Amino acid sequence: MKISFTKKQYLGFASVLLMLVIWQLLAMYFNSDFIMPSPGKTFMTVIRLFTDPDFVSVVGMTVLRGLVGFFISAVLGLVLGIIAGISPGFNAFLNPFLVTVRSVPVIAIILLALIWFSPGSVPVFIALLTMFPFICTNVIDGIRSVDRDIIEMARFYRISRRRIVSEVYIPAIIPFIISGASSAMGIGWRAIIIGEVLSQPKYGIGTMMQAQQTYLNVDAVIAWTIIAVLISFGFEKIIRWSEHKIVVWKS
Amino acid sequence: MALLIENLNKKYDDILLYRDFNISFTEGIITCILGPSGCGKTTLLNIIGGIILPDSGNFSGFQEKTMSYIFQDPRLLKWKTVRGNIEFVMDRGMTDEERHKESDRLIKLVELKGFAGYYPSQLSGGMRQRVSIARAFACHSNIILMDEPLKGLDIALKQNMIRSFARIWKTDRRTVIFVTHDVDEAIMLGAEIMVMSRPPVSIVEHENIIELPEIRLPESDQFKNLKQKLIKALG
Numbered sequence: 001m002k003i004s005f006t007k008k009q010y011l012g013f014a015s016v017l018l019m020l021v022i023w024q025l026l027a028m029y030f031n032s033d034f035i036m037p038s039p040g041k042t043f044m045t046v047i048r049l050f051t052d053p054d055f056v057s058v059v060g061m062t063v064l065r066g067l068v069g070f071f072i073s074a075v076l077g078l079v080l081g082i083i084a085g086i087s088p089g090f091n092a093f094l095n096p097f098l099v100t101v102r103s104v105p106v107i108a109i110i111l112l113a114l115i116w117f118s119p120g121s122v123p124v125f126i127a128l129l130t131m132f133p134f135i136c137t138n139v140i141d142g143i144r145s146v147d148r149d150i151i152e153m154a155r156f157y158r159i160s161r162r163r164i165v166s167e168v169y170i171p172a173i174i175p176f177i178i179s180g181a182s183s184a185m186g187i188g189w190r191a192i193i194i195g196e197v198l199s200q201p202k203y204g205i206g207t208m209m210q211a212q213q214t215y216l217n218v219d220a221v222i223a224w225t226i227i228a229v230l231i232s233f234g235f236e237k238i239i240r241w242s243e244h245k246i247v248v249w250k251s
Numbered sequence: 252m253a254l255l256i257e258n259l260n261k262k263y264d265d266i267l268l269y270r271d272f273n274i275s276f277t278e279g280i281i282t283c284i285l286g287p288s289g290c291g292k293t294t295l296l297n298i299i300g301g302i303i304l305p306d307s308g309n310f311s312g313f314q315e316k317t318m319s320y321i322f323q324d325p326r327l328l329k330w331k332t333v334r335g336n337i338e339f340v341m342d343r344g345m346t347d348e349e350r351h352k353e354s355d356r357l358i359k360l361v362e363l364k365g366f367a368g369y370y371p372s373q374l375s376g377g378m379r380q381r382v383s384i385a386r387a388f389a390c391h392s393n394i395i396l397m398d399e400p401l402k403g404l405d406i407a408l409k410q411n412m413i414r415s416f417a418r419i420w421k422t423d424r425r426t427v428i429f430v431t432h433d434v435d436e437a438i439m440l441g442a443e444i445m446v447m448s449r450p451p452v453s454i455v456e457h458e459n460i461i462e463l464p465e466i467r468l469p470e471s472d473q474f475k476n477l478k479q480k481l482i483k484a485l486g
Contacts, residue, residue: 150328153320157386158317159339167339250329
């Protein structure tokens with residue numbers, strides 16, 4: 001077991017190394033910082049960005065937008081998902097809405113949001129609309145997966161409706177919420193950054209990328225991309241870690 | 252006062268299970284209903300428990316009774332520990348400390364001392380079923396319904412479970428209605444044994460055993476004869 005784990009890590013490392021080698025080769029081929037800066041130069045740019053006085057505000061605002069969007073989607077997704085999971089009628093009512101939201105192109109939502117909202121709140125709205133369907137659908141699936149026999153048992157023992165929700169339904173759907181949160185976050189960060197590129201709030205990773213792209217600072221565009229990837233990766237790790245901590249009962 | 256069901260009628264999947272069926276249960280003892288598979292024993296328990304409705308029938312004595320149910324499968328919450336599952340059904344009026352004390356007592360009675368903090372996935376099938384027995388007694392109920400909870404367990408485990416059940420029941424003598432198709436189980440546990448026929452159901456044999464479950468000797472002639480009699484009645 002331990003050996004295969006080390007082997008996995010080793011293969012992961014090899015894959016990252018291969019990407020860097022390809023990158024370096026491309027940089028050498030183009031031999032122009034305006035097209036493809038080298039990994040070394042980009043790395044230095046990342047370091048420089050970290051020391052920029054605005055760095056915390058830029059990253060902080062993007063993360064904040066992500067978290068606000070995520071929080072609202074999670075609350076809405078949980079409440080509507082639980083009701084839809086329990087009541088087939090409400091599910092039939094909610095489903096067309098979920099399908100519509102999921103199939104509307106993100107860019108269409110952004111263009112409309114640009115008209116409707118202030119630059120700072122456009123990305124939050126985008127995040128909300130992209131993340132909510134994932135969480136809601138997962139919660140519905142989770143509720144449906146709850147064993148009918150267990151509910152019958154709880155009813156037989158005269159457990160109150162409130163406790164059936166809090167002690168049976170909610171724990172049962174936690175693994176589903178976590179996997180929904182993970183997919184939602186994955187797609188959410190990308191949507192937020194697209195939103196920032198187009199709405200240009202004062203601080204935001206997308207704002208910075210757009211500005212650097214205008215000046216053909218390719219190294220900075222890639223550097224901000226790397227930072228965005230790291231944020232996404234960090235949150236994915238946090239979600240996995242919390243799953244491990246919360247879902248202790250799964251053997 | 253006895254628990255009485257009169258003129259019960261129930262059709263299930265186009266099979267007439269009960270036609271003007273009558274049965275009575277004595278309170279405070281273990282009644283075993285012995286019947287062939289598919290004769291509608293579980294349906295009868297579910298009707299008594301209010302999970303399904305009869306087509307018609309008169310019930311007396313059941314009105315103000317509360318019930319526990321030991322299902323065929325343990326039906327535990329996998330995200331709760333042994334203790335959590337037992338305390339799940341306890342009276343909300345109890346303090347945490349009282350619940351803790353009571354669950355300790357029950358855990359000890361079903362021989363799961365030391366496993367209070369285990370999750371169902373960490374227990375064997377027999378242990379899980381013992382948790383569900385403890386849970387049935389943890390809930391303040393007048394009647395315990397049991398639907399072949401020993402099905403699929405080997406004979407040693409079965410005897411072990413019956414001992415667990417008898418031990419816990421001795422401290423808290425509730426009315427138990429125990430449904431099974433296994434003659435040995437009925438002989439080991441029942442104070443009153445009724446044998447049901449195939450549908451439409453009638454009671455074809457009725458036996459009483461005076462000895463308490465824990466002092467019964469299944470090897471004695473008395474029980475061997477009784478077993479033969481019950482097997483014959485089962486058909």
